[in-house]
Amino acid sequence: AQSVTQPDIHITVSEGASLELRCNYSYGATPYLFWYVQSPGQGLQLLLKYFSGDTLVQGIKGFEAEFKRSQSSFNLRKPSVHWSDAAEYFCAATYQAGTALIFGKGTTLSVSS
């Protein structure tokens, strides 16, 4: 069955430190991949997406993600975390563009000062 796995439930990072959130997918072929962020009490905001082409994808708020086919991974990175980045992050995938997404269970990011 198709699935998306986020191995880390909760991560704490010091402000100014780098961040990497992990995402692995299990699909028969390369899916369309997304990262969303959710601030407390809010809906989901799209950070970035990967459809094809360049495997390093730039998103909003200084985030980037790298697609690695050999590892079935799509990890999210940010070189320097700000306190406002504290939120829940979801990786999602779909086999066909425009169709329903399969989400990972999310990673909660805390930022310490």
Next chain:
Amino acid sequence: DVKVTQSSRYLVKRTGEKVFLECVQDMDHENMFWYRQDPGLGLRLIYFSYDVKMKEKGDIPEGYSVSREKKERFSLILESASTNQTSMYLCASSSGEAPQHFGDGTRLSIL
């Protein structure tokens, strides 16, 4: 910007009630989705629709139904609310290959 509006941010209902959650999008999107979000479980798909009057079951449709009479509106219906339907409900819409845009969610409590 795409706007997906969910009619209520917070809702409290009683068990056995029929509950309607409304979602409206303003960008003429064909595709609309309802998810529920629970701690530790992420988002799970309840129902989706790719066109007016069309609906498809998602992964957890039991206890829910939907209605899409107009392109911009997608309603989620809890036929007889139960306490295990207490959750955050998120509506999303999309068009073509574009990513889904989400509403702010409705936090529903069933007492």
